[in-house]
Amino acid sequence: MIANDIAPFFRTDYVHQVNLDGVFLGCKYGIKLMKEKGGSIINMSSRAGMVGVPVTAAYCSSKGAVRNYTKTVAIYCAQNKYRIRCNSLHPGAIYTPIWDSLLGNDQDQIEKSLSFVKRGIPLGEMGSPIDVAYSVLYLASDESKYLTGMEMVIDGGIMAGSTAAPNVTDDS
Numbered sequence: 001m002i003a004n005d006i007a008p009f010f011r012t013d014y015v016h017q018v019n020l021d022g023v024f025l026g027c028k029y030g031i032k033l034m035k036e037k038g039g040s041i042i043n044m045s046s047r048a049g050m051v052g053v054p055v056t057a058a059y060c061s062s063k064g065a066v067r068n069y070t071k072t073v074a075i076y077c078a079q080n081k082y083r084i085r086c087n088s089l090h091p092g093a094i095y096t097p098i099w100d101s102l103l104g105n106d107q108d109q110i111e112k113s114l115s116f117v118k119r120g121i122p123l124g125e126m127g128s129p130i131d132v133a134y135s136v137l138y139l140a141s142d143e144s145k146y147l148t149g150m151e152m153v154i155d156g157g158i159m160a161g162s163t164a165a166p167n168v169t170d171d172s
Contacts (some may be wrong), residue, residue: 012058019062020069026075031084031100038095042139044068047092063090067151074149085148087139092155093117095126122157
């Protein structure tokens with residue numbers, strides 16, 4: 001059974017409480033505050049909420065639930081004519097300190113690990129927190145007034161599938 005092999009229930013439950021219950025409460029109270037004048041709810045999901053990653057089953061399932069819950073909130077607000085948009089962000093391969101323990105202990109190993117990770121990113125680089133911040137800024141602005149229930153993927157093209165495309169070179 002996957003839950004027993006990967007994470008004990010109490011840990012899975014905790015991850016869901018933080019990642020999903022936190023979003024539920026944010027939406028609940030955000031809608032209450034915004035329903036008269038409208039606004040934008042932006043839920044933080046993850047690329048991991050769109051694909052399976054066996055060693056992070058609790059995280060993936062919680063972020064997948066955020067993805068779907070966001071769509072539900074978007075439709076709920078639209079049906080009730082609250083003028084509240086609700087969208088989710090799905091960052092992946094964003095370079096933050098959480099990567100440090102995964103990349104290695106010495107500079108040579110870190111550089112090799114980063115090079116390996118970057119090879120799987122169509123744009124060739126990891127994103128930065130400012131890339132996520134700009135996406136939040138856009139979704140919070142009036143420029144995104146017609147977007148609701150949308151998933152914004154910020155991953156340098158990983159989810160676009162281009163890493164599985166054949167390597168085509170120009171021989172001319």
